[in-house]
Amino acid sequence: MSRDPRPPLEPVTTDAAPTSYGSRPRAPWHDALLHAETSEALVGAVHAATRVAADAVRRADGPFTGADPGVLESRVAATDLDTPLGGLDDALSELGPLYLDDAVYFHHPRYVAHLNCPISVPAIAADVIASSINSSMDTWDQSAGATMIERRLVRWTADRIGLGPRANGVFTSGGTTSNLQALLLARDHTLMLCGEAVDSPALHRLRILASEDGHFSVVKAASLLGMGGDAVVPVAVDDDRRMDPEALSRALSRMREEGLVPMAVVATAGTTDFGAIDPLAAIAGLCRAHGAWMHVDAAYGGGLLASPSYADRLAGIGSADSVTVDFHKTWFQPVASSVVVVRERRTLRHATYHADYLNPVDADPEEKPNQVDKSLQTTRRFDALKLWLTLRTTGADAIGTMFDACIDLATAGAAAYRARPGVEVLLDPPLSTVVFRVRPDGVPDGDLLDRANDEARDRLFASGEGAVAATKVDGRSWLKLTLLNPATTVADLEHVVDLLERHAADVVDEADSSTRSGTREAS
Numbered sequence: 312m313s314r315d316p317r318p319p320l321e322p323v324t325t326d327a328a329p330t331s332y333g334s335r336p337r338a339p340w341h342d343a344l345l346h347a348e349t350s351e352a353l354v355g356a357v358h359a360a361t362r363v364a365a366d367a368v369r370r371a372d373g374p375f376t377g378a379d380p381g382v383l384e385s386r387v388a389a390t391d392l393d394t395p396l397g398g399l400d401d402a403l404s405e406l407g408p409l410y411l412d413d414a415v416y417f418h419h420p421r422y423v424a425h426l427n428c429p430i431s432v433p434a435i436a437a438d439v440i441a442s443s444i445n446s447s448m449d450t451w452d453q454s455a456g457a458t459m460i461e462r463r464l465v466r467w468t469a470d471r472i473g474l475g476p477r478a479n480g481v482f483t484s485g486g487t488t489s490n491l492q493a494l495l496l497a498r499d500h501t502l503m504l505c506g507e508a509v510d511s512p513a514l515h516r517l518r519i520l521a522s523e524d525g526h527f528s529v530v531k532a533a534s535l536l537g538m539g540g541d542a543v544v545p546v547a548v549d550d551d552r553r554m555d556p557e558a559l560s561r562a563l564s565r566m567r568e569e570g571l572v573p574m575a576v577v578a579t580a581g582t583t584d585f586g587a588i589d590p591l592a593a594i595a596g597l598c599r600a601h602g603a604w605m606h607v608d609a610a611y612g613g614g615l616l617a618s619p620s621y622a623d624r625l626a627g628i629g630s631a632d633s634v635t636v637d638f639h640k641t642w643f644q645p646v647a648s649s650v651v652v653v654r655e656r657r658t659l660r661h662a663t664y665h666a667d668y669l670n671p672v673d674a675d676p677e678e679k680p681n682q683v684d685k686s687l688q689t690t691r692r693f694d695a696l697k698l699w700l701t702l703r704t705t706g707a708d709a710i711g712t713m714f715d716a717c718i719d720l721a722t723a724g725a726a727a728y729r730a731r732p733g734v735e736v737l738l739d740p741p742l743s744t745v746v747f748r749v750r751p752d753g754v755p756d757g758d759l760l761d762r763a764n765d766e767a768r769d770r771l772f773a774s775g776e777g778a779v780a781a782t783k784v785d786g787r788s789w790l791k792l793t794l795l796n797p798a799t800t801v802a803d804l805e806h807v808v809d810l811l812e813r814h815a816a817d818v819v820d821e822a823d824s825s826t827r828s829g830t831r832e833a834s
């Protein structure tokens with residue numbers, strides 16, 4: 312039986328307008344909560360808030376102001392949290408000095424530091440709806456259509472990956488959680504195949520193999536899963552920073568000889584530092600031969616699933632047992648939006664626990680589709696809605712085209728940097744990351760060069776004129792552009808490196824003059 316659709320609502324303007332649940336006396340909290348009579352006030356509040364956010368975005372003339380942590384700390388500390396301002400407008404104004412005036416702005420073309428992206432406008436609008444309705448994804452009776460939207464997006468993602476008809480998965484708060492969940496499933500699946508309990512000593516014979524450039528969340532997951540961080544065995548990479556399949560093959564064979572169990576191989580599709588994509592097809596073959604679970608950490612490279620030009624770089628991903636995709640990185644979605652997808656939906660039962668008050672063990676999953684049965688979280692935001700609204704508004708091709716532009720920018724930027732005598736580029740960008748360092752005149756590889764690069768980066772950030780990331784390669788300091796903004800141009804990248812070269816030269820000059828004057832060098 313279906314009910315008549317609800318009648319359209321007239322805007323509510325009077326204080327005691329009747330609602331579908333009758334008129335009620337005005338309570339002291341009347342204005343504080345969202346309900347039928349304050350629904351128009353919500354529109355005003357969100358308008359005021361987006362006004363403030365939009366103005367902040369428009370005003371930002373650099374990625375950052377260079378504000379000092381101590382200054383912001385004391386401004387925040389001076390706020391009297393026990394004395395409310397009483398009105399949203401005042402509270403919004405107060406956010407200027409506390410946060411918005413000195414925030415880090417990822418939409419700015421010279422923000423080229425971490426894996427943060429400018430975000431899709433329909434996605435932000437979706438977040439307003441998700442917050443206003445406040446569905447919780449744990450059970451059907453808290454989410455209804457939201458569960459169906461999330462499920463459809465999981466299915467859609469699984470189809471793009473090519474995981475086959477039995478695939479399933481769940482949205483998570485990020486790649487860290489997605490990787491943790493995938494490895495939890497791999498752990499329990501492997502122990503089940505060995506006929507061992509999760510708390511058996513066999514747990515300590517399990518090993519996870521990941522390239523030496525794998526994400527640190529893999530080590531964290533191993534630790535949280537009771538295996539210890541040392542259970543993650545690093546596999547050597549080739550000159551292009553991709554996992555070397557020969558080295559993987561040797562490591563797998565050695566493990567067998569030592570009586571260890573290769574529980575999972577984590578192939579990274581887009582390493583955080585270099586954007587390298589491990590050879591997925593070769594790794595899949597080795598996983599099959601050795602009975603190891605293949606997890607693909609595509610937190611970064613997952614954007615290629617939407618790419619009109621470069622999707623083939625993920626060839627082989629369809630052979631995975633599980634895949635992590637971060638929509639909040641290369642899909643231009645606001646934080647948080649990530650998914651873990653598995654080839655065999657049955658494996659998700661390793662994350663299933665029942666509670667009589669929530670998802671009783673005898674509930675029929677067809678009748679009561681409860682997402683909590685496959686999630687590590689319980690109460691969970693409707694984070695799938697933003698991707699849904701983005702796909703329904705602009706579509707996947709638009710997302711993929713923006714990511715393609717970032718990949719092309721990385722190629723062009725690396726070429727421009729290579730053309731400069733004072734800049735060294737580590738490798739051709741496999742994705743949208745450029746690893747480089749500046750080399751002030753005549754400074755050899757060593758501590759001074761490291762310091763010049765580290766300091767140049769800090770000074771650039773403190774100046775507010777640009778933001779780049781840093782990493783170590785073979786123990787030495789390098790700098791990194793992570794390009795996720797299709798609006799950034801090669802000219803922006805040239806500007807950033809001009810500034811870095813100038814700062815680095817200053818650092819070297821200062822070191823020279825302090826040596827000459829006999830001052831002890833800071834280390």
Ligand SMILES: *Cc1c(COP(=O)(O)O)cnc(C)c1O
Pocket residue numbers: 426484485486487488490526528579581582583608609610611637649
């Ligand atoms: C960013 C990243 C993660 C972690 O994802 P979060 O969403 O930050 O938790 C995992 N793996 C790789 C390769 C990443 O780049």
